[in-house]
Amino acid sequence: MSDLPVNPLVLIGVGSSFAFSGLFYHLYQEKKKELDKLKEIPIFRPDQHLVKVLKATPHRRLQYVAVEGLVQADGEPLASKFVPRSFGVVQKIAVQEHWKYWNSLTRTWNSRTMNRRETSNSVPFSLISPGAYITDFYVKVQNPLEASGCYLERVYHKVRPAEKNLANVALQGLSGEKPVAMEESEELLRVGSTLTGFGEVVLEGGEVMRLRAPQDGRSFVLVPGNHRSFMERHEATASMWKTLTAVTGLTGAAVLAGVIYDLLGRRDDRSK
Secondary structure, three states, rough: OOOOOOOHHHHHHHHHHHHHHHHHHHHHHHHHHHHHHHHOOOOOOOOOOHHHHHHOOHHHHEEEEEEEEEEEEEOOEOOOOOOOOOOEEEEEEEEEEEEEEOOOOOOOEEEEEEEEEEEEEEOOOOEEOOOOOOOOOOOEEOOHHOOOOOEEEEEEEEEEOOOOOOOHHHHHHHEEEEEEEEEEEEEEEEEOOOOEEEEEEEEEEEOOOEOOOOOOOOOOOEEEHHHHHHHHHHHHHHHHHHHHHHHHHHHHHHHHHHHHHHHHHHHHHOOO
16 A cells, blocks of 8 residues: 555546546536526516516417416415414414334334324415406416425424323233324415416316416426526525536546646655
8 A cells, every 4th residue: 555656545636536526517418407497487476567468478378387476275274283373275283293113122112203294275266466466357266286306394393202091001911012102294385375386277168267287298396486486496506506516626636636746756856
């Protein structure tokens, strides 16, 4: 090892830096392509302009656009199960039970989650233009539970320790299992929150606009916040990959330059 002109660990570090730089550059290019495609998607609000555009298109349909607006229930909204005076149009409630079981081979208690229960509810809702005093123009969202995207807000989360009673102690002795905790959570798409939907928009009956899953197979997506904040999140990710590309590449180049400089210095010393 001492006969080698360069420490192998230094060479591994240089190679790793360039390898990570290449990986981060690839991720940056992929995100940049995704951003370019997102910028090509037209963005609308539920207003008279959207109605005019739909009336001017064949079949009164826009195949893939983004619609930004405020969430408004078409009828009675869903009341939160856990949070007073909190209402939404899409609701998901999940319950998980955390257990421990005795592993006789390792002589340890291992954890597992079981008896997961999840219920999803929704009521018809529409998107209205932010700041609009007259809600004559709105876009109905069709089948929101079929959409992808993390558009729900977690409004409640609690982990309750399991009760230590005689029944649980007996169960532990007989089966080698014991309950540890119960976890409950609730997610809502709140009334009045800002939502951006990506999908197909159609005009029905001359005035009713509807956002639905595209018929051409593209993704039906709902994202929280306005379109600008959605694009900024993607731009921040692209910027992160670009920065990591530069940092790892420059680090590898600097270390490699130091190694070459050291080798040239040794060669000059030997020649003297």
